[in-house]
Amino acid sequence: MTEKNKEVIFKVNNLKTWFPIKKGALKKVVGNVKAVDGVSLEVYKGETLGIVGESGCGKSTFGKTVMMLEKPVDGQVEFNYNGEFKDITKFSKEEMFDFRKKVQMVFQDPYSALNPQKKIYTSFEEPLIVHGIKSKEEREKIMERVLKMVNIQPDYLQRYPHEFSGGQRQRLCIARALEVMPEVLICDEPVSALDVSIQAQVLNLMKDIQKELNLTYMFIAHDLSVVQYMADRIVVMYLGKIVEIADSKTLYEEPLHPYTKALLSAIPVPDIHNKKKRQILDGEVPSPINKPSGCAFHNRCPLCTDRCKEEDPAMHLHGENGHIVACHKYDQKKD
C-alpha cells in the first residue's frame, strides 16, 4: 500500500468498553473492569492492522466492540460508507444488520466456531439465507466460490466439522466469513490454536485472499512475530490503552515505548548465533479493575519517574510515518 492513497475505513475515537462489577442483593455497581479504556485509531482501506498485547490487555474486547458485539460505554466507531462516515455505536437494528455484511469476524477457536451437529452445508447456508439470498442455486454458487478460495473441495460441504483437521476448520471459518463479501475481516487470534506447520498455511492463505479481494484485516494476536509477518501497521496495547502505533518494520527496528521494547526482547528467537541480551520485565500486568495511576505501565517500567506515576502520558507523534507513542520518556536519548 502506498502512502498517498490512504483511505480511512474505520475511525475509532476514544472508545471505552467497561464491564461493571456488581455486588450485593441490589446489584450495586462497585467498580468497572476497564477492558478498553480510551482507544483512538484509524484503519486504512486494504491494510492489515495488527493489534498485539498480552492477555488481558483488551485487544479481543476492542475487536468485539468494533463489531458491536460488546456495547461501548463511551466513544465513537465511525465506518466509511462510500466517503460518508457513520457512527455505528448509534445504529438501529436494521442498520446494524447491513453493517455486519461489510464487517465480519473470524474467531480464535475453530473447534467451537462451527456447530458440531450441523453439516458444513447448513452452517454455510445460514448466513446467506439470513442476508436474503433466496435462490438455492445462487447460494450454492457462492458457497462453492468461497470454498475454492480457501482450497477446500466443494463436496466437503456434506461433511461434519469433526471430519476436518484444525487448519481446515479455520479455513472453513474464514470461508464462511467471506460469503457475504465483507470489506473488513476482524481476526481474533486466528492461528493461535494451530500447529506451526498449519499456522503457516493459514497465514499465507489469508495474505493471498487479501490481495485477491482487497480486504482490510484487523489482525488481533498475542504473538508478535506472527503479527509482524501479517501486518502493515501494528498497534501495541497495554491495559486497555494504546502504547504505540507504527508500521511493522519501524516497530521492529526502532520501538520507542519501553513496553514494546521489553515485549520484543522477550520473544525467543530461533537463531543460535545472534543471542541477544534479554530485558526481562519484573512483575505482571496489573488488574484492569485497579489500574495504577498515571501511566499504566509505570510499576514495571525501567524508565519510570515521578511524573509517570501521576500523569497519564498523551499520544506523541514521532517522525513522519505516523509513528505514535504514549510515553513521557520516549525521546529520552535527546534529553
Add this chain to the structure above:
Amino acid sequence: MENKDIILDVKNLNTSFISDQKKVDIVKSVSFQLKRGTTLAVVGESGCGKSVTMNSIMRFLGNNAQITSDKIQYNALQGEKVVEYQIGAIKKANGPEMRALRGPELSMIFQDPMSSLNPVYKVGDQVAEGLLQHTKLSKKEARQKVLELFRKLGIPDPESRIDCYPHQFSGGMKQRVVIAIAMICNPELIICDEPTTALDVTIQAQIMELLKGLQVNEGKSIILITHNMGLVAEMADEICVMYMGRVVEFGSLEDLFDRTAHPYTKALLRSVPVLGLADDQQLETIPGITPNPADLKEGCEFANRCPDCSEECRKGKIPAFEISKGHRVRCLQYSNFPEVD
C-alpha cells in the same frame, strides 16, 4: 560415556494405546541419552508423541497404555557412587518403587498451571505435601522449606502468599507454584512439558530465566518439551525432533540449527514466522496434514509431506544414520552414513 555423566538412558521405548480394540502405536522405538547437567529439548507438533514419551518414562499413563522398552535407566548420583534405577523394569506404575523416585529424583512440570493445582487447598500445603511424603520433616520445618523455595523462585511476599489459594494467583505465579512443587524435594531431573505455552511472552521470559538458572547454578538436568523453536535455541544443549512417534533427528544445538539434516526439521524451522522477515517474503509451509496414527502405512511417516520423497521411502522401516558424532537422522538421504539404532 560413563554412567556418571548420563542421567537418563532410554533405549527402544514403545508405547501403544488400546482404543476400540485396536492397538495404536504412539511412541515407536525412541532412544536417547540425557547428559547430566544439560538441557534436552524435545520438539514436535501436537500428536507427535513427545508428551507420551515423557509420561511413559514417569509412568503416568493409564491402564490402556502398553509400554515396552529395552531399557529406561535412571542414574542417581549419591556422593561419588552411581545408583542405577531400571524404571522400565518396575512393575507397578504407582507402587512404592516408582513413588520413591518421583519427587526426590525425577519430577515433572505440566503445561497448564491452571489445572495442575488443586483449587481447594492452600498453595503452601500443596507444595509441602512432597516433603511430608518423602522426608521426616515436621509440618513446621516443611513450611520453612516452602518459604525458602518461594523466595528463591521469586514469589513476592511469600509469608502471606503461602496461605493463599490458587485462584488468588496469576498465571505466571501459579506456574511458579507448580515449579515449586516439582522442586521441593530437590530432584536431579526435571521434565517440563510445555511449561510456558499457556503464559504471556514477558512471563515466559521470566520462567525460562528461572529454569536456566536451576540448570546453570545447581547442575539440574532438564528435559524441555516444546514446539517453540525460539525457546529451543535459547535453552537447549541437545535437541530431539519427533514426528509421528519417532525420533527423526537428534543432535546438539549447532547440529540442528546449522547442519539441519532431516527434511521435517528443515521445514519446521522455515515455517515459523521470525521477527524481521521482509515484507514480500512468504512463509514456507509443510503441505498436507499430520497423518492419523491409527492408519499409518509402512515406510517413512513423513513421506507424504516430504519434498524429497522417493520410492524407497515408502518401503519397510527407515533406520537412523549417524551423520556426525552424536547427530542421528532418520532419513534415507543419508544412507551412505553408518546405521545406528
